[in-house]
Amino acid sequence: MSTTELGPVFFLAVVVILLVCRLVGRALRALGQPPVVGEMVAGVVLGPSVLGLLAPGVETALFPPELRPALYVAGQIGLVVFMFQTGYEFRLARIRTVAGPAAMISAAGIFVPLAMGVGLTYAVHDRVDVFPADVSVAVSALFVGVTLAITAFPMMARIITERGLTGTRFGSLSLASGAVDDALAWVLLAGVLGMAGSGTGPLALALGGTVVLVAVLALLARSGTRMAGLADRRPPDELLLITVLALFLAAWYTDRIGLYAVFGAFSLGVVFPRSEAVDRAIGTIGPIGRIVFLPLFFTYSGLNTDFALLASPGLLLFTAGCVALAVLGKLGACWLAARVAGEEGAVALRVGTLMNARGLMQLIAINIGLAAGIVTPSMFAVLVVVALVTTVMATPMLTLWDRIDARRTAGAPAERVGAVP
Numbered sequence: 001m002s003t004t005e006l007g008p009v010f011f012l013a014v015v016v017i018l019l020v021c022r023l024v025g026r027a028l029r030a031l032g033q034p035p036v037v038g039e040m041v042a043g044v045v046l047g048p049s050v051l052g053l054l055a056p057g058v059e060t061a062l063f064p065p066e067l068r069p070a071l072y073v074a075g076q077i078g079l080v081v082f083m084f085q086t087g088y089e090f091r092l093a094r095i096r097t098v099a100g101p102a103a104m105i106s107a108a109g110i111f112v113p114l115a116m117g118v119g120l121t122y123a124v125h126d127r128v129d130v131f132p133a134d135v136s137v138a139v140s141a142l143f144v145g146v147t148l149a150i151t152a153f154p155m156m157a158r159i160i161t162e163r164g165l166t167g168t169r170f171g172s173l174s175l176a177s178g179a180v181d182d183a184l185a186w187v188l189l190a191g192v193l194g195m196a197g198s199g200t201g202p203l204a205l206a207l208g209g210t211v212v213l214v215a216v217l218a219l220l221a222r223s224g225t226r227m228a229g230l231a232d233r234r235p236p237d238e239l240l241l242i243t244v245l246a247l248f249l250a251a252w253y254t255d256r257i258g259l260y261a262v263f264g265a266f267s268l269g270v271v272f273p274r275s276e277a278v279d280r281a282i283g284t285i286g287p288i289g290r291i292v293f294l295p296l297f298f299t300y301s302g303l304n305t306d307f308a309l310l311a312s313p314g315l316l317l318f319t320a321g322c323v324a325l326a327v328l329g330k331l332g333a334c335w336l337a338a339r340v341a342g343e344e345g346a347v348a349l350r351v352g353t354l355m356n357a358r359g360l361m362q363l364i365a366i367n368i369g370l371a372a373g374i375v376t377p378s379m380f381a382v383l384v385v386v387a388l389v390t391t392v393m394a395t396p397m398l399t400l401w402d403r404i405d406a407r408r409t410a411g412a413p414a415e416r417v418g419a420v421p
Contacts (some may be wrong), residue, residue: 001066010070013062014296020046021295032395034162036155036359039295040388043302053308063303075297079364080251080265081289086154087269088282098169101341102176108337109181109355110149113329114188117145120325128318130379135196142192143374147366147383148326150185152359152391153178159354159395170350173338178355186263189365193258196374209257213267221271228273231281240281246272260368294360301363301384304370309378310385319382326386327393331356349401357394362387 001009024045025038045051052059063071121141125131131140156178165171194206220227231239247265254264272278310319331352338348366383369375375383 001064006066006070009064009067013067013071013299014074014292016062017042017046017295017299018292021298032399033392034155034158034395036152036158037388037391039298040301040359040363040391042295043298043300044305044307044384044388045302046299047302047305049302049305049307052306063299068300068303071296071300071303074293075300076251076261078289078293078295078297080247080261081285082154082294082360083262083265083364084247084269084272085282085286085289086157087266088272088274089154089157089269098173098176101338101343102173102180104341105173105177105334105337105351105355106180106184108333109151109177109330110184110188112333113148113326114142114145116325116329117148117322118142120144120321124318124321128314130315130318130376130382132374132376135374139192139196139374142188142195143369144322144379144383146185146188146192147358147362147369148322148329148386149181149188150358150361150365151178151181151330151355152357152361153182154361155357155359155391155394156354159398163398169343170347170354173343173347174351174354177334177351181355182361185361185365186266189368190263192374193260193368193372196372206258209253213254213257213264217267217271220268220273224271224273228275228278231273232275232277234277236277236280239277240284243272243278243281244285260371262364262368297367298363301367304367304377305381305384306377307381307385309381315378315382319385322382322386323389326358326390327356330390346401346405350398353394353397353401357391358387359391 021039021042024042025035028038028041029035046059046063048056048059051062118141121131121144122137125137125140131137153175156174159165160171160175190206190210231242234242247268250264250268251261252264254267255261310316333352334355335348335352338351339345343351362383366375366380366387370377370380
């Protein structure tokens with residue numbers, strides 16, 4: 001397919017992707033699901049698991065192999081903009097107010113599922129044909145563990161905002177714990193990717209490049225006030241251009257040192273100067289990235305997801321084990337950590353429920369693993385199931401806890417709301 005032929009195919013594919021994402025999103029919104037769930041499901045629907053199974057000719061015509069690199073690059077634009085905005089919305093003040101319990105919850109939410117994922121991988125590595133033959137058991141085990149430990153911090157923030165829960169105890173705890181959790185998970189993932197590199201060269205490049213990155217980010221953070229003042233004096237168009245240039249430069253740099261573009265986008269967002277002018281600039285590029293480009297990433301992920309690969313009993317059992325350990329290791333561990341930290345039962349239960357969702361963040365991680373060659377198509381499908389199940393669970397479970405508390409309050413007015421069910 002020539003470049004002149006690829007253009008019309010790309011435009012038609014984008015139209016189909018955006019329409020299907022919007023339709024599926026609206027259908028699932030009636031069930032109380034956030035838009036990101038609809039986009040995740042739509043990506044799977046457009047891939048070999050649904051469209052390819054029902055109408056393989058249509059899937060091939062809409063998404064020929066030559067189109068996938070274009071979808072990947074366009075999806076990366078959506079990803080880096082999304083992760084940059086996520087980092088920009090990261091506020092250290094949220095952590096300081098609930099630092100003690102949040103530290104305990106985030107530690108439990110990282111290390112318990114990490115340990116469970118590592119243990120499961122070692123237990124089944126020689127029994128289930130789902131791991132790459134040329135990747136060490138340690139790398140595979142750590143990668144599975146890290147993906148089970150990830151939290152969908154951006155989705156959590158939107159659920160909390162949409163439900164008006166920002167000022168609640170469990171809302172603040174969840175935001176602080178989820179932010180720390182994801183930051184640790186990205187660092188661990190970078191370490192796993194460094195371990196997967198051939199020889200010491202890639203690892204040395206990643207470590208040396210990270211030192212330079214941290215130094216530059218620290219310098220930006222220290223000069224944030226002065227840079228915010230300079231930003232306020234720039235024309236809006238110029239500030240928008242500077243923001244995009246800085247974002248793409250950070251994405252390029254972290255990609256070149258082996259940490260992938262999303263790391264640079266997120267870390268730059270964390271230290272980016274805050275001001276009203278910068279808020280407007282990010283508010284301009286954010287919706288375009290989220291509405292137009294990010295759905296292309298979901299479809300690219302869906303094109304790599306074939307649930308038919310999970311047809312064997314062994315893989316189905318492994319998938320069920322991953323889902324069970326993901327829920328137990330995240331929801332259970334975060335709930336228990338919150339209770340140990342002195343939080344009420346209702347607060348702890350909601351924190352665990354929100355922390356359990358993986359959403360887009362896990363999809364990003366497993367796509368990075370697929371690109372790095374440390375994830376097979378069958379393992380990719382397994383982890384997509386984990387991301388879907390844990391994400392879909394979040395909103396209905398929060399609604400269920402609210403109903404239980406409402407019934408308890410109505411039946412026993414003197415009982416404190418939020419006691420352990």
